[in-house]
Amino acid sequence: MSNRMPLSPTPRSTPTREKGRARTDRAELDAVLDAGLVCHLGVVLDGTPVVVPTVYGRDGDTLFLHGSSGAGNLRAALAGDISVAVTLVDGLVYARSAMHFSMNYRSAVVRGRAVELSDADERMHALRVIVEHSAPGAWDRVRPPSKKELAATMVLALDLTEASVKVRAGGPRDDSGDIETGGVWAGVLPVRQMWEAPISSADLEAGVEVPRDVLDRVATTLNTA
Amino acid sequence: MSNRMPLSPTPRSTPTREKGRARTDRAELDAVLDAGLVCHLGVVLDGTPVVVPTVYGRDGDTLFLHGSSGAGNLRAALAGDISVAVTLVDGLVYARSAMHFSMNYRSAVVRGRAVELSDADERMHALRVIVEHSAPGAWDRVRPPSKKELAATMVLALDLTEASVKVRAGGPRDDSGDIETGGVWAGVLPVRQMWEAPISSADLEAGVEVPRDVLDRVATTLNTA
Numbered sequence: 001m002s003n004r005m006p007l008s009p010t011p012r013s014t015p016t017r018e019k020g021r022a023r024t025d026r027a028e029l030d031a032v033l034d035a036g037l038v039c040h041l042g043v044v045l046d047g048t049p050v051v052v053p054t055v056y057g058r059d060g061d062t063l064f065l066h067g068s069s070g071a072g073n074l075r076a077a078l079a080g081d082i083s084v085a086v087t088l089v090d091g092l093v094y095a096r097s098a099m100h101f102s103m104n105y106r107s108a109v110v111r112g113r114a115v116e117l118s119d120a121d122e123r124m125h126a127l128r129v130i131v132e133h134s135a136p137g138a139w140d141r142v143r144p145p146s147k148k149e150l151a152a153t154m155v156l157a158l159d160l161t162e163a164s165v166k167v168r169a170g171g172p173r174d175d176s177g178d179i180e181t182g183g184v185w186a187g188v189l190p191v192r193q194m195w196e197a198p199i200s201s202a203d204l205e206a207g208v209e210v211p212r213d214v215l216d217r218v219a220t221t222l223n224t225a
Numbered sequence: 226m227s228n229r230m231p232l233s234p235t236p237r238s239t240p241t242r243e244k245g246r247a248r249t250d251r252a253e254l255d256a257v258l259d260a261g262l263v264c265h266l267g268v269v270l271d272g273t274p275v276v277v278p279t280v281y282g283r284d285g286d287t288l289f290l291h292g293s294s295g296a297g298n299l300r301a302a303l304a305g306d307i308s309v310a311v312t313l314v315d316g317l318v319y320a321r322s323a324m325h326f327s328m329n330y331r332s333a334v335v336r337g338r339a340v341e342l343s344d345a346d347e348r349m350h351a352l353r354v355i356v357e358h359s360a361p362g363a364w365d366r367v368r369p370p371s372k373k374e375l376a377a378t379m380v381l382a383l384d385l386t387e388a389s390v391k392v393r394a395g396g397p398r399d400d401s402g403d404i405e406t407g408g409v410w411a412g413v414l415p416v417r418q419m420w421e422a423p424i425s426s427a428d429l430e431a432g433v434e435v436p437r438d439v440l441d442r443v444a445t446t447l448n449t450a
Contacts, residue, residue: 037317037416038328040265040310042276048306049274051267053332081273085265092262094423094439097368098356099378103263107278131323141410143322143403153324171426178368182430185366189439190421191262191447198319201396201411208410214319217414 028165032108033058035223036086037134041065043076050076056084057129058160063110064126065156074154077114084110084158088223091190095172096179102168104188110163114156123155137213193222253390257333258283260448261311262359266290268301275301281309282354283385288335289351290381299379302339309335309383313448316415320397321404327393329413335388339381348380362438418447 039056042049052073057064063084067074091104117123128139145153172186195217198210264281267274277298282289288309292299316329342348353364370378397411420442423435 037314038312038330040267040276040312042265042267042274042308044269044274048336049267049269049308050334050336051265051276051308051310052334053310053312053330055328083267083274083276085276085278087263087265087278089262089418092359094360094363095367097370097374098352098364099370099374101356101360101363101367103280103359105263105278109275109277111273111275127323131326134317134328135319135326138319138326139323142320142326143406143409145322145324149322149324171424171428174426174428179428181368183433184368185433185436185439186426186429187435187439188424188426189442190424191418192421193314193416193418196415196417199396199413199415201399201413203396203399203404204411205407208408210412211410214410214412214414222416 025165028106028167029108029160029163030058032088032106032165033063033086033160034133035088035106036108037222038086039063039065040085040087041073041077042083042085043073044080045072045076055130055134056086057126057131057133059125059129061160063158063160064129065114065158066127066130067154069152069154071154074156077156078116081111081113082158089191090169091188093168093172093188094186096174096181096184096186100172100174100178102172104168104170104190106165106167108163108165110158110160112159112162114158117155117157120150122157123150123153126155126157127153135213137211141211195220195222250390253331253392254333254385254388255283257313257331257390258288258311258385259358260313260331261333262447264288264290264309264311266298266302267308267310268298269305270297270301280355280359281311282351282356282358284350284354286385288383288385289354290339290383291352291355292379294377294379296379299381302381303341306336306338307383314416315394316413318393318397318413319411321399321406321409321411325397325399325403327397329393329395329415331390331392333388333390335383335385337384337387339383342380342382345375347382348375348378351380351382352378360438362436366436420445420447 038053042051087107093102095101131139263278267276312332318327356364
């Protein structure tokens with residue numbers, strides 16, 4: 001990853017709080033983005049912020065988003081800078097004092113100006129990246145987007161240059177006085193997000209088997225730390 | 226819940242896309258907020274949006290947030306409207322065509338103007354609500370916030386009046402032509418977020434047992450649909 005841009009090249013993406021949790025390795029950004037299933041997109045709509053969950057995909061230094069061309073949030077996303085956050089929760093930190101309770105997590109926050117893709121090949125590539133992000137192996141066996149579907153779809157590309165990554169891991173960081181006092185349990189309750197057994201669609205015809213790439217995910221963790 | 230405000234009393238919080246997924250029952254908003262572990266807070270900072278993950282709590286019609294009084298994001302949250310989103314992912318929807326892939330999810334998006342709490346009792350209550358949101362039963366056994374900790378902490382309250390809830394559940398909604406063509410598996414791969422076995426802190430003295438409220442969470446689901 002030595003040829004990749006470093007993270008946080010601008011002051012506004014350099015964390016000022018909890019500096020110990022900030023990471024600067026570009027590979028860590030990729031890892032968080034690749035492990036997430038949904039992102040939270042922040043745009044300014046009618047002068048005030050709005051945050052919505054949406055799917056995404058990543059290819060190299062670019063994050064792709066898509067949605068209906070009629071969606072106000074996506075139109076707003078093109079009118080100014082946006083922010084995209086991906087957060088993976090790894091555990092709940094129980095401390096000996098109320099203010100030291102915390103979460104173990106990995107999070108990426110990207111800021112920048114998105115552009116709408118207009119080139120047909122670029123758009124198709126981005127849509128493939130988005131589908132394959134959450135459902136690897138699925139694109140090649142399903143019907144590709146039709147002209148009508150493409151006409152109704154906006155595809156946005158966001159450069160990943162301006163991003164920050166934070167990671168918290170490990171046990172509570174209690175005050176020494178509280179540790180000395182003792183008597184209170186402290187530790188971590190880990191969280192794990194798992195794929196469960198597939199449920200075939202009620203309208204699926206007989207004889208169509210669950211694909212291997214779907215079966216292989218069952219009982220695996222979505223986003224291992 | 227008949228005495229609660231209905232959701233989406235203003236045009237900007239009334240979903241215009243995917244209307245079938247919008248819910249108007251106030252109890253559904255409460256259910257999504259209560260099931261979530263982290264929210265994504267959107268603020269406008271230096272003229273552009275930024276989205277960050279943070280913990281929260283709910284009491285009745287109020288959402289509480291907290292953070293360091295030095296945090297730029299929280300100061301920005303008081304300078305204008307904010308948006309808070311909580312999203313629970315329930316499954317990945319495999320369709321017969323690329324553009325019908327989807328997620329099953331429950332999401333709440335709140336918008337409004339937060340206020341900073343200054344009353345000591347209100348602040349302590351809000352901090353208790355936030356800690357008990359993620360760690361029910363923990364507040365009463367841990368050291369409460371000290372004066373010094375309180376002085377370094379901002380507590381924000383956001384009214385839940387302007388909120389929208391979206392829920393997608395069930396299998397793919399494929400085009401009839403794709404169903405007739407057949408041959409492609411379609412269905413849902415459910416996602417489940419579980420608590421795992423607690424890990425006691427390395428600096429925990431011998432003889433302190435894991436509390437019952439922690440043990441009772443192990444192998445349970447965080448946010449069942």
